[in-house]
Amino acid sequence: MTMAEPVGGRFGDFGGRFVPETLVPACEQLEAAFRSAWADESFRGELNQLLADYAGRPSPLTECHRLSEELGLRLLLKREDLNHTGSHKINNVLGQALLAVRMGKARLVAETGAGQHGVATATAAALLGLECVVYMGEVDMERQALNVFRMQLLGAEVRSALSGSRTLKDAINEAMRDWVATVESSHYCLGSVMGPHPYPWMVRELHRVIGDEAREQCRALMGRDPDVVTACVGGGSNAIGIFSGFVEGDAALVGVEPAGGAAIGRGVPGVVHGSKSFLMQDEHGQVLEAESISAGLDYPGIGPEHSHLAAIGRARYETVTDDEVVAAFELLSRTEGIIPALEPAHALAWVSRARQELAGQSVLLNLSGRGDKDVDQMMDRLVADGSASGDDGQSE
């Protein structure tokens, strides 16, 4: 199988363009603009220059010697945490911000969960001199106050989403409502491989660089592809990015969802936020509220291409609990000197749990972000209950 452009915006039975009529022409315009830009060497050159000189690409591949020994497998990390702004999100927003300029749109609208996409969008807006408004659930603004301030420092306006569960899904609703009203002057800089066509395709293409680099790095290091490629999945952009480098080979692809936001694990097909995909919903079609320790994965849906990869059996999707995530967060910090964001700690939590199944195999994990933003939250959780590792027998 290949990851070509989805025909008619569809990945098998999933995807599509389920948006208010007002937005249809804007989606068509965006699709045409992206297709033309992506085929334009000068656009690609400009983006690659920014990815190298500004974002710091290529990101390294790190072999985890101590942790590999502890787990009994060969663990490799794709270090998206080392990108400028601290996560993979910058790949997508630099592309979309350049595209906005190309379309003559001077204002970016974005949603954010943990704040990483919001920070990345605010960063790209500052770099290119664009106006930027970021919607963030009120609950997430409390959990990620530091990122709110970062966005403000970067010149963005952060607006709170007060409806529903006041998390990522509601921030997306508010961003779409903004776009309905401002579509002529604004570009909606959507942060994951979800939403109406062309977003799932376009955002995948903008993150493909992760998988392309990792494939070359793995071949240079091991002379072959890894046995397993794994990544955390909320909407699923970092996972699609790394999967896209390996989907045509033999590596097993494993997406890891939080138990409280498992669209594939607990969902059934539905339509929200512009596309048909697996969705956590009740028997009446009301979308359920996701609950996860990680604001970035607190989403009841999933990108349509993941639903397709699951349906055809090319990728499998596992779930992990908050407790397993916290243990993995500590494990990587302690054994490798890398404090991960809570999101990729989900993927590590699965690797750690599945260590027997994975014994002796090479496992490539997309370390999609760094943990600075989560340190406060972890300090509250770990220090408060006196369970911080490496602290045994000592007073706080």
Added chain:
Amino acid sequence: MSAEPGPLEAALRARRSRGGKALVPYLTGGLGDWQAGLAAAADAGADAIEVGIPFSDPVMDGPVIQQANDRALAGGITPLAVLDALGRLDIGVPLAVMTYYNIAFRFGLERFASVLAEQGVAAAILPDLPLEEAGPWTEAADAAGVETVLLAAPTASDERLGRICARTRGFVYGVGLLGVTGERDELASSAVVMAGRLKQVTDVPVLVGVGVGTPEQAQEVCRVADGAVVGSAVVRRMLGDGGPAAVGDLVGQFRLALD
């Protein structure tokens, strides 16, 4: 174009052929004494009524209808409960349900269409189901004899408006402005422009909604349009203390302004 217009389109055409302007208020199903609200709106001169089936993520709706959705859902309303109630209601005007596509999709498209028909609901409006995605639903709706009202927005080309009007049933719902539902201080200039562009390409009744919140604004848009849809202004009465009586008063004022 199908041979016989359905009951919604027939009622709106009848109003137009009498030289009148159509008035279609919107109420949220499950919000307070909503059935009394529907009866009050019908008594006060509505030509047809839109009934919202609440959805958790109403992206085309502004704060008032969001709040109505949240309150109705918190009260435990379900799609089937709304439809059952509509089946028992006899208020003498055609009804259209307005909801989001996932509600129909989860129900099963054919089952949703047949339940609408069984409960005597004339039409359905699904604001996140644009023309290109509408096929499976309109097929099911046509088979069940349910009219599907499509929305037309200011961002569409004339060519697109023509395709929307060719596929819509009941009426074509002109979106009066760039934005979500809700009252505005003044009628957007785009509302009258929208009505005029639609009138150029279709004989189907042209109603304009979104941003039509006062009798004066309805009057203004109906200089060109065949009628107006009034949502948030009505729902705000249901959210407040006035309830069904206030809805009746308001709809009566709109009726007076349009006659």
